[in-house]
Amino acid sequence: MSTLSAPKTAGAPGKASTPAQHQDKYGPAARRAKRRSTALGLLAWVIGIVFCFPALWMLLTSLHSESDAATNPPSLTAPLTFDNFSAFFGAEGGASPWPPLINSVTASVFSTLFVLVLALPAAYALSIKPVRKWTDVMFFFLSTKMLPVVAGLLPVYLFAKNVGMLDNIWLLVILYTSMNLPIAVWMMQSFLADVPVSIIEAAQVDGARVPTVLMRVVAPVAAPGIAATALICFIFSWNELLFARVLTGVTAQTAPVFLTGFVTSQGLFLAQLCAASVVVSLPVLAAGFAAQDKLVQGLSLGAVK
């Protein structure tokens, strides 16, 4: 864990009063700046580890036996085991985690696909051939995102109850699609705006219609942005609790709902709870690390590049 000095890094605050690169490279000021820089790098490492520690601890606990997990003071060196994971999937005495996991995959994957199918043409219309009043349309999309879910929950529940869609995973697919659509339109609008207009015009001159242009020209060029959008929609759907909790019960239960029930139905098994949390979080962690760079843009609704 060593650090590199970064005399060129612009303007991080500190007490340095002299810019290192305008001094003699080996002068005392440069050495001081270098030492301070090393110290700050080290500090970042320490904070990073402390900050992440609860999550690392969860991982470690999931690899300990139940009796080693519940000791006070905590034990770092207890032997590691995968028993909790096999017990979780083997569902000793409890409900099997597979149906909820499959439900979560269904809800997340299908809603993400629907979002892409709806958002790509919309983003295309908004970015490549701006329709009149396009910012108003953009802000309409955004405004639907800013109002609390909880205010629409009851009518959705009553509607689902009346048409017999309670505890049906496709209801969640529809709701998650609407939940993620505005973000996807905003994100993709900013990605598609980077596609050179000339290649689109060339395709149109060749007689391609909108669907062809989208699939053959725009989508390949904007692929990284579209992939990032998809990952973010997947994360949001996977994480959602309130809708899933209210609108599903037994058959359509999703993984987060399963997790909340996991504790009460089986008593508290700390190590197994950690294993379950790790399993449920893994897809999101993977997606999140993969989309790291675009994450900000997505979460800030495309406003920050």
Added chain:
Amino acid sequence: MSTSVSAAPPPAPPDPSPPAESRPPAAPRSGRARAWATRAPLLPALIFLIAVTQLPFVATLFISLFDWNSLNPDARSFAGLSNYGSVFTDADLRDSVFTTMLLTATVVIASVVLGLLLALLLDRKFMGRGFVRTLLITPFLLVPVSAALLWKHVLYNPEYGLLNGGWAWFTGLFGVEDPSQPDWISDMPLLAVEASLVWQWTPFMMLILLAGLQSRPLDMMEAARLDGANAWQMFAFLTLPHLRRYLELGVLLGSIYIVQNFDAVFTITAGGLGTANLPYTIYQTFYQAHEYGLASAAGVVVVIGTIVIATFALRVVSSLFSEEARRA
């Protein structure tokens, strides 16, 4: 998360796209056909969104005018605005309004301040910066329910939680036999929920502010440095003003998400011990107490509150957005 509508139209943003309008008008008929051709790809998304998010909210508005308890469906009657009266006079609901404001403000302010410090630290080059950034993002990427369960059972548990366990280990180094072992959740319930949320949201703020820091005009920083500005002056007079928009964006987006928080309150305290915020209270009013009219009225009140925040948010986003358009 969306289900509802902004009742107010978004504040008219300064339209950064004059090209669309300033194009010479084409011949009327083909012009109209072309206008529809450009609009057509937008329609599926627009119609879907209106159907799924706007209609339920209209229904909520409607239901809020009724005295309707689903356990007693025959007694449903028109109640006018009396549900709204109850929202503001009912002690539990009033408390949850206050709790929501306190929770949101505390979490947002703390995570913005911490996020700023971390962003400044990560803005420097050092070995393994990418890895440290990944470590810092991890809390934000845990499934919120997992994170809440982690805090409740693994960290806060008074018997074998990491906080007390770590403290016992630490004092054990100094030969203290029986260190104090607080029961975090019952001793300081709101703080317990807040701490877990700050932990989850600090990375979000850090990411936004880091993006802001990295978009600073380097030549201006360089010029200031040559003029002899010290690090503090550069931070106070260049970096901070530049970051203002990003700070606003972080505060507003954070507020919008945290006002709606359900997972942490539901999981850590189940709304007990004075931690019930509005989303949790509404959930309870309708899901457990079956008071549909009252829950809807409370929902409408949340929406009105959020519109106030959202109006500012849209303005901030639109200013960032129009800046983007100018640059393009």
